[in-house]
Amino acid sequence: MSEHNQNELPPLDEPVPADWYDPVIEAYKKDVDRTLLRENLKLTVDERFRKFESFMKAVQELRGIAWKNGNAQ
């Protein structure tokens, strides 16, 4: 928590800093898989997009299989 920005809120016409401490966000952050993030940080931007592509392709295939199975029943 110490690494978060906990300064006073900026004026209304300015956005709060990206690292602003928000207890709601902190609650969600407990479920973030940081090992995945660390792995992604080792990749180039291009490699990250290609990894995303192959993941989405797998999702699409699974959706297709689920659809076929659903119609076969």
Place this chain on the structure above:
Amino acid sequence: MEKRERPIKVEANFREILPLLTRHKVRFIVIGGGAGIAYGLARTTYDVDVVYARDAENIRNLAAAFQARDPYLRGAPPGLPFRWDEATIRAGLNFTLTTTLGDVDFLGEVSGGGNYEQLLPFSKELDAYGVRCRFVTLEKLIQLKRAAGRPKDLEVIAELQALLEERRKLESNA
């Protein structure tokens, strides 16, 4: 038993859309999930979100880039006389479209970020798919997500903040 509809093909087609926009000299900044992926976000996204510049030349280039890609208003009933051309883009601002290349959002303005010129200082050039294009910075992306104020973004903001922390740790150890 009633047959279910075939699942719709959904993908954020960065591979084709980023080079296409670049080839047509469209000035744009990638925001949303695409920018998150560029920085290492481990999430799915189903469309390409970009903020485009609203000067006459850029609008002309944007119209030309997608003219042959059958753009249509996403979620609108079929058969509307929608035309993707300079007049339509000038008359509108934000367009959420289906195209033959996948779903794409062309935004003239975005909550918390303003227009292209206002977002430009908070963007950086990165290489993807053999082209160099602009992506909103990770810090600004978090601010945009926060400004959108959608409950569905809370998980994303948490992951983006975690990513920011991990990047800072890496930088401080370097």
